[in-house]
Amino acid sequence: MKIKRSERLVDMTYYLLQHPHALIPLTFFSTKYKAAKSSISEDLGIIKRTFSAQGIGLLETMPGATGGVRYVPKVKDREALEYIQQLCTQLSDSNRLLPGGYVYLSDLLGNPDVLREVGRIIASQYFDKDVDAVMTVATKGVPIAQAVAMCLNVPFVIVRRDSKVTEGSTVSINYASGSSQRVEKMELSRRSLKRGSRVVVVDDFMKGGGTVNGMKSLIEEFESELVGVTVFAQSNFHGKRPIEHTHSLLMVEDVDVDDKTIQVKPGTLFDDLLEKQKISE
Amino acid sequence: MKIKRSERLVDMTYYLLQHPHALIPLTFFSTKYKAAKSSISEDLGIIKRTFSAQGIGLLETMPGATGGVRYVPKVKDREALEYIQQLCTQLSDSNRLLPGGYVYLSDLLGNPDVLREVGRIIASQYFDKDVDAVMTVATKGVPIAQAVAMCLNVPFVIVRRDSKVTEGSTVSINYASGSSQRVEKMELSRRSLKRGSRVVVVDDFMKGGGTVNGMKSLIEEFESELVGVTVFAQSNFHGKRPIEHTHSLLMVEDVDVDDKTIQVKPGTLFDDLLEKQKISE
Numbered sequence: 281m282k283i284k285r286s287e288r289l290v291d292m293t294y295y296l297l298q299h300p301h302a303l304i305p306l307t308f309f310s311t312k313y314k315a316a317k318s319s320i321s322e323d324l325g326i327i328k329r330t331f332s333a334q335g336i337g338l339l340e341t342m343p344g345a346t347g348g349v350r351y352v353p354k355v356k357d358r359e360a361l362e363y364i365q366q367l368c369t370q371l372s373d374s375n376r377l378l379p380g381g382y383v384y385l386s387d388l389l390g391n392p393d394v395l396r397e398v399g400r401i402i403a404s405q406y407f408d409k410d411v412d413a414v415m416t417v418a419t420k421g422v423p424i425a426q427a428v429a430m431c432l433n434v435p436f437v438i439v440r441r442d443s444k445v446t447e448g449s450t451v452s453i454n455y456a457s458g459s460s461q462r463v464e465k466m467e468l469s470r471r472s473l474k475r476g477s478r479v480v481v482v483d484d485f486m487k488g489g490g491t492v493n494g495m496k497s498l499i500e501e502f503e504s505e506l507v508g509v510t511v512f513a514q515s516n517f518h519g520k521r522p523i524e525h526t527h528s529l530l531m532v533e534d535v536d537v538d539d540k541t542i543q544v545k546p547g548t549l550f551d552d553l554l555e556k557q558k559i560s561e
Numbered sequence: 562m563k564i565k566r567s568e569r570l571v572d573m574t575y576y577l578l579q580h581p582h583a584l585i586p587l588t589f590f591s592t593k594y595k596a597a598k599s600s601i602s603e604d605l606g607i608i609k610r611t612f613s614a615q616g617i618g619l620l621e622t623m624p625g626a627t628g629g630v631r632y633v634p635k636v637k638d639r640e641a642l643e644y645i646q647q648l649c650t651q652l653s654d655s656n657r658l659l660p661g662g663y664v665y666l667s668d669l670l671g672n673p674d675v676l677r678e679v680g681r682i683i684a685s686q687y688f689d690k691d692v693d694a695v696m697t698v699a700t701k702g703v704p705i706a707q708a709v710a711m712c713l714n715v716p717f718v719i720v721r722r723d724s725k726v727t728e729g730s731t732v733s734i735n736y737a738s739g740s741s742q743r744v745e746k747m748e749l750s751r752r753s754l755k756r757g758s759r760v761v762v763v764d765d766f767m768k769g770g771g772t773v774n775g776m777k778s779l780i781e782e783f784e785s786e787l788v789g790v791t792v793f794a795q796s797n798f799h800g801k802r803p804i805e806h807t808h809s810l811l812m813v814e815d816v817d818v819d820d821k822t823i824q825v826k827p828g829t830l831f832d833d834l835l836e837k838q839k840i841s842e
Contacts, residue, residue: 283614286570290611293574298677330571333564382727386753390716395707396579419699419719420727426676426707435671438700446663446701446766472667485727 296351301433305348399427412477420484455494477504577632582714586629680708693758701765736775758785
């Protein structure tokens, strides 16, 4: 079907957004729209400029016979920080305080708008890291893993604390749960992760880091490589040392059950940016 | 910032796709691009035609002071069926057979491309049903719930079989698990679902329907309304009667552990369409 430039732009934008990180040959578009490659190149120039100007992401063009175009979702650091600062305000609401000093997060982790942004922000860190899979532990990490996997266009795998008959054979490890000081077990279906994969780990909340360390061990069992860890929120009130290559979007600094106050600030992901802003002030 | 029509079309397409089901006033776009409302209307006309022609979805325009434009992701029935027929072939692979006659699905339910399509197909059924929330049960239903919720732009809520301290107070019910003939418990955080919500239930796999019936009871406990149920796959080999308002994308007709064969056909969602095709042949 031959269509006009304006309609091509709409459909190409849709197609690129639906296939992040996929290399699409120019011939794909020129065949689809019965248009000359030179016209397609001009279209892509317009899309590239707009994506860049509007903070939608990068449009990478690779020349040559094996070349094509690739859409990479990428949030600008400042835009990410602004969004996270809004979330800090939401999280500091004392209504979120649960018995035991826990903070209620389930509404945010079930909200499409939040997940879309959080997914883009986390994925932006790993956009050039050749990630093969995103890993998390059931259940609360799953929405974040899915949101990140959607942006990186790679599968996500779910580690479980309980065995399921619908998973086939599994690999299990024991790990020391930081918060409860117990030895626990986690397992992953053998067929869910290929050997030699490059894996990003995500989770909803990190206290002692025991679960994250467990996932690191599991990745080693699969002879795979940990690319990095990003958690939605971490607590700072246990005096733990930071875990290498681990970042958080949000830092819960203090929870006071008596006064009913929660203090939340941007997580370690923004340390450098905030430091720079401080200096330039 | 004043920009050209071609760039507006790219950015508007992006914005609409990121905000499905949201009513966006024309003034939002005319302010954003410093353009006349008449120009924005023309842009939206182009986008609407393209979305319709390419099967991207509907672009609904509401006139008047409270009016605006709304993007509704909607897959055409035939396109949905074609996609599901491809999935049938993938699912019939004997390598998916697990001990006990279970079928391995985790790779599909962790694949961004599959989830995007499955989300669109399920959401298309409920696009005009004023859905307030999508419900599922942990853990395997979560990716499907999230994919559907993204398309409908409503929150999703996760029912659990085990209690978590990070959820606050919960409402629990007992239900008869069809497959194991036992009475089990499921619960949902009290604050996760508002009274009077209109809820769509999704899950990965349905055998006896016990879990789905449990979720129905839970929705009643929240004085809310069940709009419909759609499961990714259901089994047909237990001779159970169909549950009202419940559809499946895939029907696992037969699993033969000895012969190592799985027979999968399109689910009940496509019964009417397949019937029509049969007649017209």
